[in-house]
Amino acid sequence: MARRWCRLATALALAGLVGACGSSAPDRPRAVRAPSPPPVAGEICLQELAARGVIFKALPQTVSSGRCTLVNGVRLEGMSAALNRPVTLGCPTARVVDRWMEEVVQPAARRHLRSRVSVVHQAGGYVCRNSRNGRLSEHARGRAIDIWGFVLADGSKALVRDHWRGAGARSRFLQEVGQKSCNLFHVVLGPGADADHHDHLHLDLGEWKLCQV
Ligand SMILES: [Zn+2]
Structure with missing residues (x-):
């Protein structure tokens, strides 16, 4: 009932x-x-990733750990910017992360900081865990990534924890990244969502649609 x-x-x-x-x-x-995206076959997704110049390793077709299964996963190592460390994601999620860098992050860095992002600080992709409501997190399906912030070409940083609030250029940069992430991801949660997201952006391609940065 x-x-x-x-x-x-x-x-x-x-x-x-x-x-x-x-x-x-x-x-x-x-x-x-969220509206379901058209399915992209595993091999096609990998080919597209390679064609875009993304640096990655393809994982076995199925990776299982505990209750979680990752299908068509990749170990993402770099895009137009490096990652602070490689991250495991489903291939479709990695494709969108690469687009996000090109269509959201780098243009925002040019606009607000007159620079480009050289390193993305991510805080986790595929992880077998529950979300707060007790159901499997989108991280447990390889459809989510957490972002702490960015290192710019001059070595300066723009971090959600330190620079999200305020009136400075780094705040404007991060807030634009947060807002425009909603154009590519299904769920985007940031400091405006709840205390759990005070220091990072959660971006996912799950079955729900929510933009709360
Ligand atoms: Zn997350």
């Missing part, structure tokens, strides 16, 4: 009639389902 009510409440929420059912959303109560 409770599940039926959740579905009904979510449907009504989508129609703007009532608030969404909290237990039906992965991280925040106002999430709605």
Whole structure:
């Protein structure tokens, strides 16, 4: 019965009639389902990644750890910017991270900092864990990455924890990255979402749609 009510409440929420059912959303109560992207076959995805000049290693077709299974995973090592350390992601997520660098991060760095990002500080991709509501996190499916911040070409840093708030150029840069990340990812959570995200941006391609930076 409770599940039926959740579905009904979510449907009504989508129609703007009532608030969404909290237990039906992965991280925040106002999430709605994201439109499903067209599937990209594993080999095609890897070929596209290589064609874009992304530095990566393809993992075995299926990687399992505990309750979690990563299908078509890659070990992402670098794009137009290096990573502070390699990160494991599903190939489709890695493709979007690469696009995000080119279409969101680097243009924002040019606009606000007159520089380019040389290193992305990521804080985790594929990890077998639950989200706060007790269900498997999108990290556990290889569909999410956490971002601490960036190192610019001159060696200076723009970190969510230290520079998100305020009126400076680094704040404007980070806030634009956060907002425009919502154009490419399904769920984007930042300091404006909750205390858990005070120091990083969570970007995922899960089944929900929510932009709360
Ligand atoms: Zn996350």
